[in-house]
Amino acid sequence: MNFVPVIILLLVIVALIYFLKKFFNENSALKKSIFRIAEIIEEDPDAPPLYISEKVRKKINELLEKNYELEHSMRNQLTILNNIIEPIIIAKNDGTITFANIAAREITRPGVEGRKIYEVFEEYFVNQMFEEATKTKKIQSGEITIFIEGEKRYYEVKIVPVTLEENNERYIVILHDITNERMLENVRKEFISNVSHELRTPLTSIHGYAEALLEDDLSNREIVRKFLKIIESESARMTRLINDLLDLEKLESGNSQFIFEEINFTEVLEHVRHIIEPLAEDYGVEVEFTYPDKLLLIGDKDRLIQMVLNLVDNAIKYTSLKEKGEKIVKVDAYKEGNNIVVQVKDTGVGIPEEAQKRLFERFYRVDKARSRKLGGTGLGLSIVKTIVEHHKGTIEFFSKEGVGTTFKITLPINKEEKLNETI
Secondary structure, three states: OOOHHHHHHHHHHHHHHHHHHHHHHHOHHHHHHHHHHHHHOOOOOOOOHHHHHHHHHHHHHHHHHHHHHHHHHHHHHHHHHHHOOOOEEEEEOOOEEEEEOHHHHHHOOOOOOOOEHHHHOOOHHHHHHHHHHHHHOOOEEEEEEEEEOOEEEEEEEEEEEEEEEOOEEEEEEEEEEOHHHHHHHHHHHHHHHHHHHHHHHHHHHHHHHHHHHHHOOOOOHHHHHHHHHHHHHHHHHHHHHHHHHHHHHHHHHOOOOOEOEEEEHHHHHHHHHHHHHHHHHHHOOEEEEEOOOOOEEEEOHHHHHHHHHHHHHHHHHHHOOOOOOOOEEEEEEEEEOOEEEEEEEEOOOOOOHHHHHHOOOOOOOOOHHHHHHOOOOOOHHHHHHHHHHHOOOEEEEEEEOOOEEEEEEEEEOOOOOOOOOEO
16 A cells, blocks of 8 residues: 555645644734634634634625615705705804705805804804804804895894714704794784874874864854864775775685676676766866677676776876876776786876885875875775785786876686686
8 A cells, every 4th residue: 555645645734734833823913913803793713714704794794884874874864954945054163164054055155164154144143142052052042134135034043052972062053034924024013003194194183173173163164064074084084994904804814705706897897987987077087998898707796896996096096196198097908818808097197116016015105195185095906906816817017107007907717617606
């Protein structure tokens, strides 16, 4: 039996063991590294290197997967923050901004991140609140105004301190746009002021003339009659004002009943024409009506009469104020597609350009003294606009001072939509 191959194999194995032992002894650093890796992955350090290597590979894959999930979660959170409509800014203790969502970037200067709070907000109060939040570690709140492209906006500001870890804090600045609320509040205040003034004026007049009559011996019948006529006129104006106010409140709140039915709009115009003919004659104004025999639509006849009457009444009165030139009011109505269009055109004094934006506001008058003299309450156009809106229509106007004004109302026929509907 030949033992030479066996002996050679044994010699090779012994030599390999020797060299491996020598290699590991000389590379104690490698052994330590393998030992540490084994400890990290909670495996036996004496386990075969290939086994440890496989375990390390699996661990790395797990960590990569968790890292991907973390990045994905952070991206989602960033998307959520950017889609919040309220401006949100996050800053460090020293005021350096680390994050600003899209809404915040829209109301601040470009490149907001990395800048200081006081650089971004010129409003001193914001900086004062931020300093207070860093000192007290308590939520600070207040109101500020910001000019965005020349427009004044009102914001409610909250600064919320957040402790991430010891000596590591962030401050979340949240801005809530309250411009509409402030505007509504101003409108409410203006409304109350206007109502008070409008009621006080006739009441003062009534009181004054009544007092004068009480102190008089009433022997001069002409004076008595004059005073009583003024009292009657002022009380009538106050009644009109109160009635218009109540009517407008009902219209805007939805408490006013609209009875929609098929009507001939021509009948509305004829009714208005009969009412205003004596008025036009008194004011020395010529009124021309142009309309076909039939203009069918679905609407509330009484409200449409009120709508047209308000416009024509205004047109006659303001045309009468013109000192020179023709005094004509033209009322035209016609069908245009699926709509009925009515235009009231006057050759009156016109409306100044700066007053045109506020024309449909309650109590707004271009010339208050002149309007009161004509018997207006300042609510007519607001009522007209509300009636038009209830009929799903539109109203627009064109005016030039010294030339005149044209109001154009477009009403959908709505034959199928509103037949027999009551709201």
